[in-house]
Amino acid sequence: MAETLTAALTLKDIARQAGVSLATVDRVLHNRPGVRPDTVRRVREAIERNSFQPHVAAAELARGRARRFAFVMPSGPNPFMQQIEDYLGEMSAWLSSRRLSVEMVATDVFDPSVLAGTLEGLSDDYDGIAMVALDHPGVRAAIDDLVDAGTKVVTLVSDVPSSRRHHYVGIDNIAAGRTAGALVGRLVGQKPGKVAIVAGSRGLRDHAERIFGFNQVMASEFAGLSVLPVLEGRDEDARSEQVLARLLSRHADIVGLYNVGAGTQGVATALSDAGRDKQVVFVGHDVTALTRRLLLQGVMDAAISQNPGHEARAAVRVLLALARGEPILREQEKIRIDIVMRDNLP
Amino acid sequence: MAETLTAALTLKDIARQAGVSLATVDRVLHNRPGVRPDTVRRVREAIERNSFQPHVAAAELARGRARRFAFVMPSGPNPFMQQIEDYLGEMSAWLSSRRLSVEMVATDVFDPSVLAGTLEGLSDDYDGIAMVALDHPGVRAAIDDLVDAGTKVVTLVSDVPSSRRHHYVGIDNIAAGRTAGALVGRLVGQKPGKVAIVAGSRGLRDHAERIFGFNQVMASEFAGLSVLPVLEGRDEDARSEQVLARLLSRHADIVGLYNVGAGTQGVATALSDAGRDKQVVFVGHDVTALTRRLLLQGVMDAAISQNPGHEARAAVRVLLALARGEPILREQEKIRIDIVMRDNLP
DNA sequence: CTCAAAATGAGTTGCGCACCTCAAAACACC
């Protein structure tokens, strides 16, 4: 246990060791011009050698101006997004005691040109941006422009992997689909039969990925179950109910159901009205007031969830770490695929 | 969106508003003596009125001395505890850039008098302590002494609810047991039969609670399954294997198995040797290299997990917030009961 | 060698607060 106490070095110590002045160390640390490459190397070495870390409190204090972050979210009512906003609200004391400001920017994230237009002016106003974004060339270009302007960008829930965004905060949707598939298969048991899928639209990247993962598992491991063609409910209750009701009436041997997106209320209603809510294994996404109730009632059997509170906080922490040049705790910021059943409801 | 920019008030502003000097505000803020009750009230009101938050970076910088935390953990090899240590190691950059020191203190947490003795001297050396503690009167008294001395105390993994510890970082073990029960019951399906339980010891609080929750669910919802008396494996592989092997040979109709604690290798071996690893639904705890392999092989069907990385980080964050007098983000620090199956392995 | 440009040293200021001292004022009590 003879660990030497972390010496609490300061910039001054580094300057002395490197044989330069404080100003030069400061220039190196902030990549400012006016330092010979050889000198840069010497300073970097001194920093490495002592594994020196600038005192974040001192740095933050000296900065003066506060950092401003924006969350670009879909306009219109959406319980999941609403939860993210709520959790940000709960952080307000945490944020203000760090002189951080977080603002919400609502826009039509489903229209690439509208979204790209919204993003355009933002880099002047904000140090960092978290966004729920569509994967589209126009959006990709807008993101890259933000990055070039020095703004930190993280994608939230839905990724744009082809862009140069700094980080993605969300789940692996293929794995989520696989998990849903395994749950449906296992919970159905030995019983052979058909499995239905209700999605918002096959065009949404995350939905497509989930369906892909789901089918993967069904095909490879549950030969007794045959998957019916995907129904498109457009994430709306009325339409989801309608298309599912028709399917149920045509197939008496449906034993499993995977609801990929929203429209959960409609799906549940169709099941109940057909009097088959107890026989069909029903797996969906996200823990909301509704899915919570359906789980407790036994209508839903499991929900695949990405913790929205975690996502909101992770996005803020990642933006902050990026802005400060701190390393990101990858393990901490990774969003896990939660399986939520009645007894481990959060 | 006409939200007025958070005014970034300072102590000086509060002093002016309350009509007192900086020194008096400082006294109120730190509960130092020498201020008339009426004046205290005026200052408090000014703080409330502006919902003023001291700038944590400035406070931290002005403090000077670093904060020291200790993790009191069981000595001897224990993969779960090892993981917590590893995750703390991954935080080292984060810690040192905040001038925080975290030290590990190994002790025999299962011997109340040894543990109490270890805790005794610690309050002089540390500002905060996270501990894996037994629920025992002697330990409770030692914890209360620490709290009285001004040290912040959080219990980790295993709680001592009767003590005055400031916070518990860990899961609700009854709910964990219920979740395990629901999983075994659901995954077994319609098949009737018997269910075995292997625990470390019925004397451990967390094991007892898990068994309680498990039995609760089995009794109320899976009438077709009968639970056999609990086997005690002392968390050792050899003994767990031995007792389970004997049980398997006596009961040909075992369809489910709940392994409450460690000794997982022994349990798996017993199952495999009996050639029944595919027929018996096997649910256990924690994601380790071993359980990961068993899940992938299909020997284990699900693992109930409490994210050790999250627990380590949450303990540090809670200690820090307590030491600074900041509010705790309860939602963030809550440890969830994760259901881990093959497809959502983290 | 000369001169401009680049690199560097030296120094200052201020961020917002904790923590300290010392003196002055207000107060309580007899």
Add this chain to the structure above:
DNA sequence: GGTGTTTTGAGGTGCGCAACTCATTTTGAG
């Protein structure tokens, strides 16, 4: 009224760094 005690004001210092200014030295091109 005097005495001792409590409360308050005023002020200073320093934490470690960012972000500047300005003077000086070094470098390279011609």
